[in-house]
Amino acid sequence: MIYVSLISYTPDPERTIAAAARVSTSPVGATKLMEKLTPEAVDRLLTQLLASGHLSPFEHASFTFAIEGISRVTSHQLVRHRMASYTQQSQRYVSLKKADYVTPATISARPELEAKYHDMVRDCHRLYHEMLDAGIPAEDARYVLPGAMETRLVMTMNARELIHVCSLRLCLRAQWEIVALFERVKAEVERVAPRLGAELKPKCYRLGYCDEAESCGIFPTAKEVSGGK
Numbered sequence: 001m002i003y004v005s006l007i008s009y010t011p012d013p014e015r016t017i018a019a020a021a022r023v024s025t026s027p028v029g030a031t032k033l034m035e036k037l038t039p040e041a042v043d044r045l046l047t048q049l050l051a052s053g054h055l056s057p058f059e060h061a062s063f064t065f066a067i068e069g070i071s072r073v074t075s076h077q078l079v080r081h082r083m084a085s086y087t088q089q090s091q092r093y094v095s096l097k098k099a100d101y102v103t104p105a106t107i108s109a110r111p112e113l114e115a116k117y118h119d120m121v122r123d124c125h126r127l128y129h130e131m132l133d134a135g136i137p138a139e140d141a142r143y144v145l146p147g148a149m150e151t152r153l154v155m156t157m158n159a160r161e162l163i164h165v166c167s168l169r170l171c172l173r174a175q176w177e178i179v180a181l182f183e184r185v186k187a188e189v190e191r192v193a194p195r196l197g198a199e200l201k202p203k204c205y206r207l208g209y210c211d212e213a214e215s216c217g218i219f220p221t222a223k224e225v226s227g228g229k
């Protein structure tokens with residue numbers, strides 16, 4: 001079960017972004033702007049910044065998440081997004097006592113394969129422990145652990161990167177587990193910054209069309225929009 005918790009974030013993140021943006025055109029500094037900006041002005045500024053693609057002010061608001069229960073398959077995809085910070089539980093220093101692992105729904109839906117899947121993962125975990133007991137270091141015994149094994153990590157992303165990564169990973173063409181992860185990340189951001197949270201959406205909502213080869217159906221593809229040209 002994927003667990004995401006926002007453990008810390010820039011206080012008043014939307015106002016911070018707006019104040020940073022206004023510094024460039026204002027005779028007063030960000031301290032005064034933080035006091036002066038009304039919620040309506042913050043909302044207006046964020047909308048303008050997003051429409052104009054002037055996204056650097058969004059880098060001033062950061063969000064730190066505790067993430068648990070995702071597979072190593074998904075954490076591997078996650079850390080490809082390099083404009084973020086990650087600290088992941090080490091399989092060198094922490095030996096995995098319990099076989100906690102992710103089972104994709106497509107496998108659960110096939111009982112004849114699901115049983116083999118569970119057997120295989122548990123066999124790997126048993127061999128892992130046999131090797132640990134025989135004195136093999138955890139950093140080597142872990143080679144038998146499958147990508148299904150659960151992991152936990154802390155991730156910090158600024159709002160600009162969150163918008164970018166969600167545009168890629170909330171797309172239904174992305175893999176289901178990373179989509180599910182970013183749905184929870186979005187929900188956590190929405191709790192404390194609803195205007196910003198609303199901007200965490202698949203890229204097609206910004207583009208107005210789907211730029212993948214095949215659309216999931218929410219928006220037509222670029223080719224369909226241009227009438228095949």
Ligand SMILES: Cc1cc2nc3c(=O)[nH]c(=O)nc-3n(C[C@H](O)[C@H](O)[C@H](O)COP(=O)(O)OP(=O)(O)OC[C@H]3O[C@@H](n4cnc5c(N)ncnc54)[C@H](O)[C@@H]3O)c2cc1C
Nearest residue numbers: 077079080081082083084164165167168169171173174175
């Ligand atoms: C649906 C989906 C499927 C994918 N499938 C695969 C796959 O099959 N195989 C695979 O390997 N990856 C795959 N990826 C990962 C993908 O290729 C990217 O590595 C990942 O999405 C991170 O992208 P990012 O834009 O956050 O870029 P980052 O790598 O985090 O880079 C951030 C920004 O910095 C720029 N940048 C970073 N490094 C450089 C550099 N050296 N030179 C110039 N500019 C740089 C980038 O242009 C980008 O704007 C997939 C991603 C998605 C969403």
